[in-house]
Amino acid sequence: MWVYEKKLQYPVRVSTCNPMLAKYLVEQYGGADGELSAALRYLNQRYTIPDKVIGLLTDIGTEEFAHLEMIATMVFKLTKDATPEQMKAAGLDAHYVNHDNALYYENAGGVPWTATYIQAKGDPIADLYEDIAAEEKARATYQWIINMSDDTDLNDSLRFLREREIIHSQRFREAVEILKGEKEKKKFF
Amino acid sequence: MSTPEKSYYPYYSPYDPCKPIKVKTYSTPPNLYLGFQPPNLPQFSPKEALRAGTLWKPLYDPYYSPYEKAKEGR
Ligand SMILES: [Fe+2]
Numbered sequence: 001m002w003v004y005e006k007k008l009q010y011p012v013r014v015s016t017c018n019p020m021l022a023k024y025l026v027e028q029y030g031g032a033d034g035e036l037s038a039a040l041r042y043l044n045q046r047y048t049i050p051d052k053v054i055g056l057l058t059d060i061g062t063e064e065f066a067h068l069e070m071i072a073t074m075v076f077k078l079t080k081d082a083t084p085e086q087m088k089a090a091g092l093d094a095h096y097v098n099h100d101n102a103l104y105y106e107n108a109g110g111v112p113w114t115a116t117y118i119q120a121k122g123d124p125i126a127d128l129y130e131d132i133a134a135e136e137k138a139r140a141t142y143q144w145i146i147n148m149s150d151d152t153d154l155n156d157s158l159r160f161l162r163e164r165e166i167i168h169s170q171r172f173r174e175a176v177e178i179l180k181g182e183k184e185k186k187k188f189f
Numbered sequence: 190m191s192t193p194e195k196s197y198y199p200y201y202s203p204y205d206p207c208k209p210i211k212v213k214t215y216s217t218p219p220n221l222y223l224g225f226q227p228p229n230l231p232q233f234s235p236k237e238a239l240r241a242g243t244l245w246k247p248l249y250d251p252y253y254s255p256y257e258k259a260k261e262g263r
Contacts, residue, residue, distance in 0.1 A: 010239075010242070140216070142252070143216060146252060146254045146257075147255065149254070150256055159242075159253075161242075162242075163243055163251070166219070166220050166243075167242070167248060169220045170220035170226065173220065173224075174225050177225045
């Protein structure tokens with residue numbers, strides 16, 4: 001069960017009307033290493049992983065939905081009043097004819113989200129290594145979006161999201177350490 | 190403390206069509222070095238932590254684009 005707080009995890013401010021940025025950001029909305037993939041991947045893996053790290057997957061999977069909501073807010077703000085002409089100029093004409101200005105789970109190239117982006121191998125180490133890789137890929141995606149964006153307010157929020165990927169990767173790495181730990185060398189903090 | 194960025198010098202040919210990027214860089218954030226987080230690491234204040242995205246100073250690694258760096262003379 002979840003408890004919803006009606007606020008964003010970090011403020012989202014957008015300083016320019018720039019639907020082109022929305023096109024890039026959508027990669028983190030419905031892309032392979034985006035927030036939707038992350039949330040669904042972690043929450044689904046919880047059922048077949050040792051008890052010790054289930055809570056971590058719940059926490060991070062839940063937080064990914066908070067990130068998804070931030071990305072959605074960014075995309076919405078950048079496109080909500082964009083005219084068909086502006087959508088076309090931003091390369092969103094194909095999106096527009098299918099969705100108007102609605103949000104959709106697709107990547108920056110317009111490819112719809114697919115469950116093949118995520119895996120549940122049932123092997124705890126394999127799954128956690130996928131999660132670590134997913135976090136590093138999301139971190140890299142945020143870097144490339146920041147490089148493409150000259151919106152300083154937006155970049156501030158993107159920097160926050162990138163930092164969270166670093167923390168998530170750190171925690172998944174620790175989860176591997178816990179699961180591979182030899183019993184006699186057990187350490188508690 | 191680790192450095193958050195590394196660089197390398199890829200080969201380029203005098204016949205390459207685009208102006209060569211002689212130095213390539215990539216991020217190496219602190220999580221790659223920390224291992225299992227030890228106790229009692231320095232913390233941000235709660236307010237600072239909410240802005241930074243982490244409570245832990247050694248795990249803070251803000252990323253700025255080349256554009257932002259040039260603008261602020263970083
Ligand atoms: Fe994440």
